[in-house]
Amino acid sequence: MKRILLTAIALFISYPLIIFSCSKIPHFELSRFIQPEICGGCHDEIYEQWKTSMHNLSHVDELYRVAAFHYLKGLTDPDEIKEAEHCVVCHAPIGYFSGFPKKVSQERDNASKIAEIVKKGVQCDFCHSATGAYAIYNNQMKLDPGYGEANPGIKRGPFKDSHSDFHKSEFSEFHTSSEICGVCHDVRHVAFGTKLETTYEEWSKSPYNAKDPKERVTCQGCHMYHRPGVPATGSTERPKNPGVAAIGGPPREHIFTHYFVGGNVAIPLRHGDALKAKMAEERLKHAARISIIDSQLHNRKIGIIIENIGAGHYLPTGLTDIRQMWLEVVVKDIKGKIIFSSGVADSKGYLPTDTVIFNTVFGDGKGKAVSNIAKAREILKDHRIPPKGKVEEFFVLPNFLPETIAVHARLLYRSASQKLVDELLGEGKLRLPIVVMAEVKKDISVKKQ
Ligand code: HEC
Ligand code: HEC
Ligand code: HEC
Ligand code: HEC
Ligand code: HEC
Structure with a gap:
């Protein structure tokens, strides 16, 4: 009898854990996330670089939206619908993690209910509240955001000695590794497991993922060294970008740039950013x-x-x-x-x-x-x-x-x-x-x- 009771208690205690480990991503109140413009108030250069990047545009990107709505049309197989509904986890991450939109159909049918911050796509307070990942695919990011502007919590990044009056700062090895990118840049079909995008896996098996730190080039080592005139690819120099990380911040040997340019020329142009379109061309040409x-x-x-x-x-x-x-x-x-x-x-x-x-x-x-x-x-x-x-x-x-x-x-x-x-x-x-x-x-x- 005692054993049955103990088992029952154990089950009762572990029940929420079982649910949690299945759904993986816990719920966060929307009010916990801080608008990128607030961060931009001090991190002015980084904000300007990120603005109209493909990360900023991930939710409003016309090609993404039209593809997402198109894929959903006429599906009847529940597994196929599950995948077609899932796009928002990466393209509108703050929405997904805070509960709306959880599905592409909500994004399509209730556009007016989508909060402004969600429309700003992959943004500062999402990446800088990350502490790790449950798995390196399908945006299974572990987050620890603050509680809005009044209590912004800890912002994690590459510095071990960083101080700000606004938020706490913490060094995070995760942010210096390709894994933080891989969390979204490896995409698997949610039901069939088919590998739909494998950028991180490709990198992890490549010569760039070398043990020797001198040979090793992370995603950041190319993409966050890129700036106008410095494409920073495997066939070019990747010089450091000295400067300050915030207004009034101390001089630093390297400030990781936030343009996040790949090969996309059309979408930045549509949003009036000729500079990023030119940078994408420069990247492709190298x-x-x-x-x-x-x-x-x-x-x-x-x-x-x-x-x-x-x-x-x-x-x-x-x-x-x-x-x-x-x-x-x-x-x-x-x-x-x-x-x-x-x-x-x-x-x-x-x-x-x-x-x-x-x-x-x-x-x-x-x-x-x-x-x-x-x-x-x-x-x-x-x-x-x-x-x-x-x-x-x-x-x-x-x-x-x-x-x-x-x-x-x-x-x-x-x-x-x-x-x-x-x-x-x-x-x-x-x-x-x-x-x-x-x-x-x-x-x-x-x-x-
Ligand atoms: C896709 C994720 C991502 C987004 C979005 C993002 N960052 Fe970062 N940020 C990083 C990573 C990763 C690093 C560190 C790179 C490294 O150490 O290899 C970094 C570095 C930084 C740093 C340290 C200084 C530097 O640049 O080296 C600051 C400050 C910062 N980010 C602020 C911001 C602000 C402000 C925004 C929004 C305008 C933003 N970040 C958007 C991932 C992101
Ligand atoms: C696990 C994260 C993730 C999920 C889920 C995801 N995407 Fe993406 N999507 C990305 C990444 C990362 C890129 C950028 C890759 C690249 O540029 O090649 C991207 C790029 C795109 C683009 C290209 C946009 C352009 O302007 O060129 C389209 C279209 C797109 N996704 C549609 C979808 C649709 C539709 C779904 C749902 C069926 C979906 N995505 C689900 C991560 C994701
Ligand atoms: C009131 C000004 C101010 C605001 C607003 C602000 N920061 Fe900062 N932040 C700073 C200063 C100053 C530093 C220190 C820079 C340094 O150490 O070089 C800093 C450092 C950082 C770092 C580096 C942490 C590390 O240890 O590597 C990150 C990441 C960061 N901020 C992200 C953000 C994000 C995300 C937001 C918006 C949610 C934000 N900041 C808002 C002033 C600010
Ligand atoms: C050695 C430099 C280098 C490294 C390391 C690197 N990239 Fe790239 N990346 C490039 C170049 C050059 C391009 C342009 C050619 C292309 O589009 O594939 C590019 C393009 C991209 C694109 C756009 C692809 C497309 O055609 O739609 C994405 C997304 C991307 N990189 C993400 C990543 C991620 C995530 C990592 C780490 C897992 C990474 N990159 C590591 C150099 C690099
Ligand atoms: C929260 C999910 C998420 C994280 C984390 C993330 N990305 Fe992305 N990234 C995306 C999505 C979604 C897109 C595509 C947006 C679109 O095309 O509409 C994208 C687009 C890009 C592009 C532009 C691709 C192109 O075709 O021009 C580059 C480059 C890129 N990411 C690099 C990185 C790097 C480097 C990191 C790590 C520091 C990173 N990303 C982390 C979701 C993410």
Whole structure:
């Protein structure tokens, strides 16, 4: 009897823990989070950098919103619906952690109920209240926010000797590691477990995740060294950025920048930030190198080598089912007549079907390709360039080549296929800019081969 009673008591005590460990993310009152503008009052430069970054825009980003609402349409499978509803955990994290919106459908149907702070996306007080993570994917962040401006609590960061009259400060190793980024930059299907985005995993298996601190380059080591004119990639210098972290703060050897620029040119431009669009171009232009293989022309084959020299993850990374990175190859005779081409976009910006694209294709579990990630039960294709790795692609030229050919190859990037953007937003609404990541030109004497 005593044992039964003890078991009952033990169960009673552990019950909330069981519930807690299943739902993982505890609830936080919205009023506990502080508006980024308040932080910006003292951290003025950091605030200006973060403003209209993709983190600031994660919730209002038109492409995100239209994709999220589109994926939800017509689903009936409960597991698929669960995934399609889950986007807000990363794209509106303060909303998700404080209870609204918990689901994409709430975001769609009750837009007026969404608090202003939530719309500001991935922001200061979310990242700087983090203490660790339950798991390094799907934004399972452990948080310890303060209680609003009256009692802002502890802000965690890279300094061991930091003092502010406004908030307590604490050194946090987590903030100096790639794991804090990986918490959101690894995305798994909530029901099927399919790996939808693997930027952190790619980095963790790459040569950049070296044990030797001199060789090691974290996400921050590239992305939070980036500033105008300093792309800070694996193929460039990554000089320190001396300055102050706050108005009146002490001089510091390095202030981590907060532009958070990747490859997105279109969305910052739409929000009037030409600087970040230019920085994204600069970053993309220091990511890859391409060269020509002309040793197999006797077989009418021309090869292109694509090397990932600048990114700490695969090229491309992140949303690789949607991003387009492709090879455009044009071969002419000496008079300038085109004798072969591949990957040349038409006047609408659409690509020929045989274009060499580096991307991921998801499947429905039975081998059929799906474009809605909510239905992604398997990975059918994953053809991309590993960090510090390379890929070779061959093209077969037509018979009867002239004596000399001029080869022009370009590695091109845009955030999505133009066809998809036209389907989602309507034709002519958004023309995605195409960035030339790398190019090579060569005149080759065919006879010599
Ligand atoms: C996506 C998460 C994230 C967001 C959003 C973010 N930070 Fe940071 N911040 C970091 C990380 C990570 C570091 C430390 C990097 C390291 O040590 O490798 C940092 C460093 C800092 C520092 C120390 C000084 C420096 O820059 O090195 C301050 C101050 C700071 N952030 C303030 C802010 C403010 C203010 C905002 C909002 C305008 C903000 N942060 C938004 C992640 C974030
Ligand atoms: C009244 C001015 C003021 C406000 C408002 C303010 N800070 Fe600070 N903060 C400072 C000063 C000063 C420092 C010290 C800078 C240094 O040590 O170089 C600092 C340091 C930090 C650090 C570094 C902590 C460490 O140990 O590495 C972080 C992170 C930070 N603040 C985040 C925030 C966030 C997030 C907000 C908004 C919720 C905020 N701050 C609001 C003045 C302020
Ligand atoms: C709370 C979740 C979260 C955390 C933590 C986070 N990110 Fe992000 N990040 C996002 C989301 C969501 C987007 C995409 C927003 C969009 O495109 O609408 C994004 C976008 C980016 C982009 C821009 C990508 C592009 O295509 O231009 C970069 C770069 C980036 N993050 C780097 C980092 C780094 C570095 C860290 C760690 C210091 C980090 N992120 C931590 C959620 C997060
Ligand atoms: C060695 C430098 C380097 C490191 C380390 C690095 N990146 Fe990048 N990152 C780049 C370059 C260069 C690009 C631009 C090419 C591209 O878009 O992939 C980029 C692009 C991105 C993008 C945009 C991808 C796209 O095409 O939509 C995201 C998101 C991103 N990085 C996140 C991260 C995260 C998270 C980490 C750590 C897990 C990280 N990066 C580590 C250099 C780096
Ligand atoms: C675990 C975190 C996480 C979840 C959940 C998540 N995303 Fe994202 N999302 C990201 C990150 C990180 C990026 C940036 C990656 C990159 O730039 O390649 C991103 C980028 C995007 C973009 C690109 C926006 C642009 O302007 O290029 C779209 C669209 C998007 N997500 C849609 C969705 C939809 C729809 C869902 C839900 C079905 C979803 N995301 C769920 C983290 C997440």
